[in-house]
Amino acid sequence: MSSSSHCNSLTLRACPDCDLLQELPCSQAGHAIYCVRCGHLLKKTCHDSLNRSLAFALTGIFLFILANSFPFISLSALGIEQDSSLFSASWAFYQMDRPFLAILVLFTTIIFPLLSLIGMVIVLIAVKMKRIQRTLIAPLFRFLMSTDAWGMLEVFLLAVLVAVVKLGDMADIVIGVSMYAFIALIIVLTLLSLSLDPEDVWQELRKGVKQ
Amino acid sequence: MKSSQRNRQTAREAGLIACHFCHSLVKMPRQRQENTELHCPVCNSVLHSRIPYSLTKTSALLLAALFLYVPANILPIMTVIFQGAGQPDTIMQGVLHLLEGGMWPLALIVFVASIVVPILKLVVLSGLLISIRFQSQWNPVERTRLYRIMEFIGRWSMVDIFVIAILVALVQFGNTASIFPGLGALSFAAVVVLTMFAAHTFDPRLIWDNMHD
Numbered sequence: 001m002s003s004s005s006h007c008n009s010l011t012l013r014a015c016p017d018c019d020l021l022q023e024l025p026c027s028q029a030g031h032a033i034y035c036v037r038c039g040h041l042l043k044k045t046c047h048d049s050l051n052r053s054l055a056f057a058l059t060g061i062f063l064f065i066l067a068n069s070f071p072f073i074s075l076s077a078l079g080i081e082q083d084s085s086l087f088s089a090s091w092a093f094y095q096m097d098r099p100f101l102a103i104l105v106l107f108t109t110i111i112f113p114l115l116s117l118i119g120m121v122i123v124l125i126a127v128k129m130k131r132i133q134r135t136l137i138a139p140l141f142r143f144l145m146s147t148d149a150w151g152m153l154e155v156f157l158l159a160v161l162v163a164v165v166k167l168g169d170m171a172d173i174v175i176g177v178s179m180y181a182f183i184a185l186i187i188v189l190t191l192l193s194l195s196l197d198p199e200d201v202w203q204e205l206r207k208g209v210k211q
Numbered sequence: 212m213k214s215s216q217r218n219r220q221t222a223r224e225a226g227l228i229a230c231h232f233c234h235s236l237v238k239m240p241r242q243r244q245e246n247t248e249l250h251c252p253v254c255n256s257v258l259h260s261r262i263p264y265s266l267t268k269t270s271a272l273l274l275a276a277l278f279l280y281v282p283a284n285i286l287p288i289m290t291v292i293f294q295g296a297g298q299p300d301t302i303m304q305g306v307l308h309l310l311e312g313g314m315w316p317l318a319l320i321v322f323v324a325s326i327v328v329p330i331l332k333l334v335v336l337s338g339l340l341i342s343i344r345f346q347s348q349w350n351p352v353e354r355t356r357l358y359r360i361m362e363f364i365g366r367w368s369m370v371d372i373f374v375i376a377i378l379v380a381l382v383q384f385g386n387t388a389s390i391f392p393g394l395g396a397l398s399f400a401a402v403v404v405l406t407m408f409a410a411h412t413f414d415p416r417l418i419w420d421n422m423h424d
Contacts, residue, residue, distance in 0.1 A: 014222035014229035014236060017355050018419040021220050021227070037219075038355045038419070075381045077388065084380040089373070092380035098392050104400055105376050108369065138254040142232045149362075149407065152369050159373030162321060165314050166374070167381065170388070202233040202253070209235075209252045 015040050044197045054124040056192035060117045063188060066181035068110070073160065073179060077171035085178065086110060086156075112151040113189075119144045120192070127204045138205050145198055154186050221419070228258045265414040266340060272409035273336050279398045279405065280333065286395035289375050295386050301395060302326065302371060325371045325399075328364055332406045335361045336413065346421045354418050362410045368403045372396060 011024045015035040022042075024033055029047035034040065046052065071083035084092075086109055094102035123141045126132050160182075164173055222229045227236045230251040237251060237258060249258040262268075287299030300308070302325050309318035335357050341347075342354060375396050382390040 012236060013234060014227065016229065016231070016234060017359070017415045018351075019221040019223055019229065019416040020419075021222050021225055038352055040355070040359070073377070073381065077384060080384060082381050082383060084377055088380045089376040093376055093392060096379060096392050098397060101372065101376070101392065101397060101400055104404065105373065109373070134253070135255070138233070139256075142254045142256055145232060149366055149411075152366055152373075155367055155369050156373045158320065158324075158367075159370045159377060162309075162317055162370065162374045163377040163381070165312070165317050166309070166378065169312070199234070202235070205233065206235055206253050
């Protein structure tokens with residue numbers, strides 16, 4: 001039952017959405033395999049997926065630090081200038097006595113995106129070095145996969161656009177350095193999720209486990 | 212679709228459990244004592260053939276979201292103070308302001324993210340729960356697809372919360388112009404979070420368990 005790395009063997013998988021057992025053929029790069037019954041994407045194969053993902057994750061960490069170091073937008077009216085960084089968005093809620101909203105914004109725009117980038121680098125390096133401490137890496141990767149939906153930086157970018165338009169006729173808006181780093185970060189995060197198939201990592205973690 | 216298939220059998224019918232996280236297949240022990248948990252040998256998560264109490268949990272979260280949906284739309288999500296006078300804004304009024312400003316593409320995006328998506332989530336999840344409760348035989352492929360779409364778009368409803376966060380952080384010019392978050396924002400955020408959890412605890416495999424083909 002254990003999955004094998006040899007490409008002539010078939011891997012038995014159950015579809016997560018409909019539980020149908022099916023044998024997956026070894027796919028070539030650029031191909032995707034869907035469940036025959038419900039159409040769920042079971043596996044996608046990207047060329048050199050681990051290396052590329054690691055590169056994107058490392059770039060992501062750098063851009064994340066840059067995006068958080070400076071204000072991404074500033075507003076000047078009446079001779080007063082107000083600026084906002086990623087952190088001050090959640091800080092504003094805290095100061096207005098809305099701790100639940102502050103925590104929600106803090107986790108979805110800073111903590112989860114950062115943890116997922118750092119965690120991804122740790123997992124990918126461990127897998128690449130073939131030094132896998134399964135008791136550590138597997139729960140970490142599980143955590144990353146289950147909190148994936150809660151990192152909402154791309155939603156935040158749309159919100160920035162809406163806010164800029166809403167304020168446009170009220171005051172002068174200056175886009176900061178962080179804004180460009182932020183946009184680049186969104187692109188890198190998208191490329192990361194496109195290049196990595198979690199199944200590749202699980203396959204590595206499954207090696208040597210008797211089932 | 213490139214998958215080969217020997218026989219149409221689910222993991223459960225074959226006596227296997229697929230790990231919810233890493234998808235490893237594990238043999239279900241023939242005799243299992245109650246209250247003992249089975250752990251995945253690969254990722255050490257607790258194994259279940261189906262998410263335990265999936266329908267109960269999803270219904271509870273959905274009901275809570277339905278209740279909070281009312282204050283989320285009635286109460287102001289933010290109060291804009293401009294030259295001393297305060298003006299409360301609900302979600303719908305926010306969309307209308309964008310429309311009045313001639314920003315219809317953006318108004319459309321906010322309308323879809325803040326009004327259409329939450330309603331769609333509440334309706335689709337309720338429909339799925341009811342269809343399973345009454346063992347509906349209606350197109351399981353479409354129902355599974357609806358579930359996947361709903362799970363994918365749910366997070367985009369957060370856009371309004373982030374807009375308020377940015378506006379509150381930026382617009383603090385005392386009595387001249389200030390923006391404060393309202394209780395509607397809190398309720399709306401709770402609706403988004405609760406429906407995301409509800410979608411997460413829903414097990415789409417239950418749709419297929421009911422099918423007798």
